[in-house]
Amino acid sequence: MSNNMEPIYNHKNVEKPLYELWEKKGAFAPKKGGKKPFTIILPPPNANGRLHIGHAMYVLEDIMIRFHRMRGDPTLWLPGADHAGILTQVVYERKLEKKGKSRHDLGREEFFKQTYAFTQENKKQMYEQLRAMGFSLDWTREKFTLDPEISKAVYKTFKTLYEDGLIYRGTRMINWCPRCATVLSDLEVNHKDKESNLWFLKYPIKNSTDQIIVATQRPETMLGDTAVAVNPKDKRYKNLVRKTVVLPLMKREIPIIEDSYVDPSFGSGAVKITPAHDPNDYEIGERHKLPSIQVIGLDDKMTKEAGDYSGLDKYASRKQIIARLEELNLLEKTERYKTSVGICERCGTVVEPQVSKQWFVAVNKTGKSGKNLAKDAIAAVRSKKIKITPTRFEKIYFNWMENIHDWCISRQLWWGHQIPVWYRGDEVYVGSEHPPGEAWKQDPDTLDTWFSSGQWPYTTLGWGQTDDSDFKRFYPTTVMETGYDILFFWVARMIMLGIYATGKIPFETVYLHGLVRDEKGQKMSKSKDNVIDPLEVAEKYGADAVRMALVFGTGAGNDANVGEHKIKGMRNFSNKLWNIGRYVIDTKPEKVKENPRQTKEDQWILRELDEVVNSVTRGIESYHFGIAAEVLYNFIWHDFADKYIEDSKNRREEAQPILEHVLLTSLKLLHPYMPFITEDLWQKMKEAKMIEEKEDLIVAVWPTK
RNA sequence: GGGCACUUAGCUCAGUGGUAGAGCACUGCGUUCACAUCGCAGGGGUCGUAGGUUCAAAUCCUACAGUGCCCACCA
Numbered sequence: 069m070s071n072n073m074e075p076i077y078n079h080k081n082v083e084k085p086l087y088e089l090w091e092k093k094g095a096f097a098p099k100k101g102g103k104k105p106f107t108i109i110l111p112p113p114n115a116n117g118r119l120h121i122g123h124a125m126y127v128l129e130d131i132m133i134r135f136h137r138m139r140g141d142p143t144l145w146l147p148g149a150d151h152a153g154i155l156t157q158v159v160y161e162r163k164l165e166k167k168g169k170s171r172h173d174l175g176r177e178e179f180f181k182q183t184y185a186f187t188q189e190n191k192k193q194m195y196e197q198l199r200a201m202g203f204s205l206d207w208t209r210e211k212f213t214l215d216p217e218i219s220k221a222v223y224k225t226f227k228t229l230y231e232d233g234l235i236y237r238g239t240r241m242i243n244w245c246p247r248c249a250t251v252l253s254d255l256e257v258n259h260k261d262k263e264s265n266l267w268f269l270k271y272p273i274k275n276s277t278d279q280i281i282v283a284t285q286r287p288e289t290m291l292g293d294t295a296v297a298v299n300p301k302d303k304r305y306k307n308l309v310r311k312t313v314v315l316p317l318m319k320r321e322i323p324i325i326e327d328s329y330v331d332p333s334f335g336s337g338a339v340k341i342t343p344a345h346d347p348n349d350y351e352i353g354e355r356h357k358l359p360s361i362q363v364i365g366l367d368d369k370m371t372k373e374a375g376d377y378s379g380l381d382k383y384a385s386r387k388q389i390i391a392r393l394e395e396l397n398l399l400e401k402t403e404r405y406k407t408s409v410g411i412c413e414r415c416g417t418v419v420e421p422q423v424s425k426q427w428f429v430a431v432n433k434t435g436k437s438g439k440n441l442a443k444d445a446i447a448a449v450r451s452k453k454i455k456i457t458p459t460r461f462e463k464i465y466f467n468w469m470e471n472i473h474d475w476c477i478s479r480q481l482w483w484g485h486q487i488p489v490w491y492r493g494d495e496v497y498v499g500s501e502h503p504p505g506e507a508w509k510q511d512p513d514t515l516d517t518w519f520s521s522g523q524w525p526y527t528t529l530g531w532g533q534t535d536d537s538d539f540k541r542f543y544p545t546t547v548m549e550t551g552y553d554i555l556f557f558w559v560a561r562m563i564m565l566g567i568y569a570t571g572k573i574p575f576e577t578v579y580l581h582g583l584v585r586d587e588k589g590q591k592m593s594k595s596k597d598n599v600i601d602p603l604e605v606a607e608k609y610g611a612d613a614v615r616m617a618l619v620f621g622t623g624a625g626n627d628a629n630v631g632e633h634k635i636k637g638m639r640n641f642s643n644k645l646w647n648i649g650r651y652v653i654d655t656k657p658e659k660v661k662e663n664p665r666q667t668k669e670d671q672w673i674l675r676e677l678d679e680v681v682n683s684v685t686r687g688i689e690s691y692h693f694g695i696a697a698e699v700l701y702n703f704i705w706h707d708f709a710d711k712y713i714e715d716s717k718n719r720r721e722e723a724q725p726i727l728e729h730v731l732l733t734s735l736k737l738l739h740p741y742m743p744f745i746t747e748d749l750w751q752k753m754k755e756a757k758m759i760e761e762k763e764d765l766i767v768a769v770w771p772t773k
Numbered sequence: 774g775g776g777c778a779c780u781u782a783g784c785u786c787a788g789u790g791g792u793a794g795a796g797c798a799c800u801g802c803g804u805u806c807a808c809a810u811c812g813c814a815g816g817g818g819u820c821g822u823a824g825g826u827u828c829a830a831a832u833c834c835u836a837c838a839g840u841g842c843c844c845a846c847c848a
Contacts, residue, residue, distance in 0.1 A: 075807080075808065076808080076810070077810085259844095266848085282848080284848060286848090334847065335848060340848075346848080347846045348847070348848075349846095421846090460777065461777090463776080463777075467844075468844075471845085552843095553843095556844095587797090589785070589786090589841090620787090621785085621786055621787050622786080622787080623787065626779085627841095627842095628786090629785055629786070631797095633797055634785085634796070636797090636810080637796055638796095640808095640810040642810085644808065646808080647810095647811090650807045650808075651807035652807085655807065694786095694787065695787075701795085701796095702795080709808085713807080717806080
């Protein structure tokens with residue numbers, strides 16, 4: 069009996085040195101060889117803060133990566149980080165705000181410089197956190213979305229799409245965030261229910277005592293009305309159609325028109341039309357060639373077109389307009405009304421529909437090349453070239469793709485890829501570098517952050533570079549593992565852009581995981597004080613315990629509830645395994661019987677082990693990570709430790725070879741889940757000359773039945 | 774308005790056709806012997822409700838109820 073091992077497992081002695089050992093030996097790099105590689109590109113975390121517990125779900129990727137590495141596949145897991153356009157700009161602006169500054173005090177160049185430094189600092193810390201979790205990422209291939217070669221590739225795609233007629237600049241109705249002072253795509257607008265009013269306004273008919281009543285949620289937009297619309301089938305208004313309304317407060321004469329969009333059963337059946345500030349009204353305006361009058365400015369203050377209300381905040385003007393109409397006896401009635409307002413996903417400000425000139429991707433148009441972004445992306449999933457698991461998300465994907473609208477990709481931000489377009493008078497130049505000649509001015513806007521991250525699977529691999537050997541070898545990648553909350557934002561765009569730019573699918577399988585919630589199933593948030601910092605708990609209970617807690621007993625694609633209790637339970641499991649190791653290694657008997665006859669118990673545990681090898685292998689292959697984890701947990705604790713080891717105590721000298729065999733195989737099976745403790749015990753078994761394999765566990769051979 | 778998911782032991786959740794499971798919590802017993810971050814024994818569920826398919830349903834189908842989420846340009 070050697071008695072070297074402490075009675076309690078201490079992860080602090082183990083984790084860091086082992087990670088360094090793996091990294092030093094180059095274990096994370098894909099090995100050479102002709103076998104089909106297994107590749108995952110890490111969904112790049114946003115370089116504007118610390119990692120949260122959601123990022124710890126990367127463990128699912130590490131499980132697959134470590135599994136395939138042990139099976140001998142050339143295995144690549146490529147790390148990187150995202151500059152995260154609007155979000156990072158908002159975060160950094162808030163920091164400046166605390167110092168009483170705005171980005172305008174710094175100027176564009178300095179703001180970019182400081183924000184860049186900020187992201188690089190965050191990136192460094194995040195990478196340390198990923199290492200602490202044991203993630204076996206190939207750091208030699210690390211990428212950042214603003215790296216020069218990545219940017220070049222992003223611009224190349226922009227140019228190709230532009231020349232293909234699938235990127236255009238146009239004046240459209242868009243979502244405007246007054247706080248961020250930028251346009252947002254439809255996806256970046258969230259909808260929130262709000263108790264509000266429906267105001268019924270009386271609009272006088274010209275040369276008549278008649279009035280027409282219109283209902284609105286936003287009285288302030290009336291200043292920009294250019295028509296009143298009724299349904300052509302609505303008999304109530306037949307005699308008023310084509311008459312003229314004198315718009316109250318503005319005295320502007322506007323027509324009463326017919327449009328089948330109007331629902332006679334809602335409100336009064338007559339709709340005020342404000343083409344400049346409502347998407348539906350905008351379309352009606354286009355159909356009827358109505359003028360569009362912008363009465364709300366980009367700063368959310370009323371414009372000079374708003375007459376007496378010019379310069380007022382839009383909400384203040386609403387109050388005044390209501391009061392004034394009441395004085396004039398032009399307010400028919402007010403009803404309580406539940407409405408939904410669009411708010412900026414990043415800062416929570418109510419967005420304002422505005423008409424603006426922006427860059428768009430025509431997602432459901434066929435280009436000169438014959439390619440069609442949405443159609444081709446639908447076909448790839450329909451034909452099962454790309455599989456989405458769980459499959460219920462395929463339906464959601466199809467539904468979204470089939471109803472997709474053009475994608476606004478310009479942003480009035482300073483942080484991000486500046487749009488690769490230059491203007492000189494009427495001339496437009498599109499390219500990745502400054503055009504030859506003088507007096508060109510680059511478009512001041514930047515690209516939607518998802519336009520660059522949407523190209524991540526191939527830009528990270530050196531697509532279009534002089535050295536594109538990684539692209540040739542690892543693309544298409546094997547699995548894209550990410551949260552279902554970014555299916556549209558990211559996964560859909562990667563499929564569209566990937567197929568478009570490279571002619572190949574970006575990945576074969578999409579695996580979507582759920583959100584991490586607290587132990588009661590509530591969303592984690594600072595205000596509820598239920599946030600779990602993955603690094604804090606990893607420090608306390610060990611990274612292995614945190615990893616196991618995240619997968620244990622969770623179903624594919626479902627939200628996972630994780631609390632400290634569960635992590636503690638998995639820490640106890642680490643300790644159980646440690647003590648199994650102590651028993652087998654540290655208390656090994658002096659004499660061991662070679663080739664003893666097998667008892668019933670021996671046969672039983674070996675049979676169980678075979679089954680576990682099978683179900684863990686099948687479980688990981690079929691993305692049932694939670695089930696495989698439970699199988700291992702139960703086998704190791706309740707079969708191996710509680711039953712077999714207890715039984716072995718009476719016949720230790722005979723049982724030792726089987727004890728070693730079962731432990732060794734268990735370590736292999738558990739390694740993808742709990743890499744540190746398994747590797748540590750493996751090394752100890754090696755020292756004790758219980759293992760013939762020369763390699764470290766991270767590259768040991770996966771067991772077969 | 775459309776869609777998706779969930780409803781299983783006190784709590785949090787796995788389990789998708791073949792005798793009801795895990796973790797935590799609970800009850801009783803157990804201190805030398807790998808581990809009290811432990812062991813042994815035990816209590817506890819008509820698997821949301823109502824129908825249907827099947828030799829067999831928590832598991833498939835239909836309806837209903839409750840909860841959560843996503844999408845959507847009805848003023």
